Amino acid sequence: MITPRTLKGFRDHLPAQALAREWVLDVARRVYRSYGFAPIDTPALEYLEILTGKGSDETDKQLYRFTDHGNRDVGMRFDLTVPFARFAAQHVGSLGLPFKRYHMATVWRGENTQRGRYREFMQCDFDTIGTTSPVSDLETVLVVHDLLVAIGIDRFTIRLNDRRTLTGILEQAGLAEKQTDVLRALDKLGKASSEAVGKELAGHGVAPEAIERLLAMASLAGPPQEVLKELETLVGESEIGKAGLAGLAKIVDGVASAGVPEGRVVLDPSIARGLDYYTGLVLESFLDELPSLGSICSGGRYDNLAGLYTKQPLPGVGASLGLDRLIAGLEELGRLPTAETPAEVFLVFFADEHLGDYLRIASALRSRGVAVEFYPEAKKLGVQLKLAAKRGHPVALILGSDEFAAGKAQLKRMASGESEELTWGGDASVLAEAVAAAVALVRSRT
């Protein structure tokens, strides 16, 4: 026998989890589309040179790569941004700009696993390219906000910052050259203590006074308007720094105009994001009840998406929802739907001689968009109801020879155990209408 097993970091998804994932994907799709983002897809495999072009050691190490049957060096995509860059460079001509797309797909990274971190996972990206307008920055924040709301999370925080502000402040502090190291260190705030971060900064040769000022800057918090004011003094006369602040101010205003409740979107000067291709807005979002999970939706603005693949400059802004991390978080908080079935109605098979009637009823329901599970054997009622309860069908429809004779049916709500008698007089479409109406009620309540 071969031992059935899965590779480290790769998982099977049982119905309960698969249903939850599909549900989140549906929500994301709906929100992205509501802003006009169009779907695209790209291959899982790319020429190795496409993927390694960015050339950071870190991504190279994590890349799944091999030689294909035609002796080509190929790699599996480790994110959706690089394939999108290639895609954009290849198709700009026919896309028209600005172009907005969403892409929800599996990516692979051969890194070590941890809670909510796997080697195979899904990302749900959306980006707007071909414009530098701050309106697109604002829209990006709004999409993230709407998405988290639509998923049903009521307590979350979207943290914003601007790379240009950081650059400006570092300029003023005479630390422009150490930017990468400094930002990387500051990014750890929130996870690591400020002492630890201070030590790391000292290790990079940052002067004690500068460290103090950086830590003070990074720990700024409170109403966005106040944080902006504080940052203004730190930025001083730095042009780039002022530009960053202007961008943030615009977003803060816009978010309020769009009706986002206060406190959901905040400024956090410690957010830097490790990725060096961000050049303007950077954003991360956290579940308030589970901050240790890390950011579940992150993104930002970049000057040039596809510089490696085309001479045409393609500025853009976007973000990515980490589906599997979010699912892990929702599961931990007990917020995931628990049903193991997509069928709202469980149709009990009870009177063997009425098979034809059952099939007619099931078909009438399905044509009205109601999913029906028809039990395949005329077994004891108790057995069938037990299964219906375990699977989480909200409604069971019971018809035995008595009901058929009387032209009635019993609609049982599994959650409460209450039954309701329906009259249909042998007309399947009448019964289907009544059941569909009851199911619609159940749906609207969840």
Add this chain to the structure above:
RNA sequence: GUGGUUGUAGCUCAGUUGGUUAGAGCGCCGGUUUGUGGUACCGGAGGUCGCGGGUUCGAAUCCCGUCAGCCACCCCA
């Protein structure tokens, strides 16, 4: 990739200084006279003690390796 930690029934775990047929609760299946689940009672199935090797008269228990989970570093979704 580095360091730490865990691995006994479907799930949560117990298993005494290594000693014979490895246990519990929950879950699962069947039954409690033929049409109503999540409650009660009765019965039942189910375990290569993650896997491989070693030490020993004897290993779930000690040692080594390996695979997998979790945590930290790193990086990130």
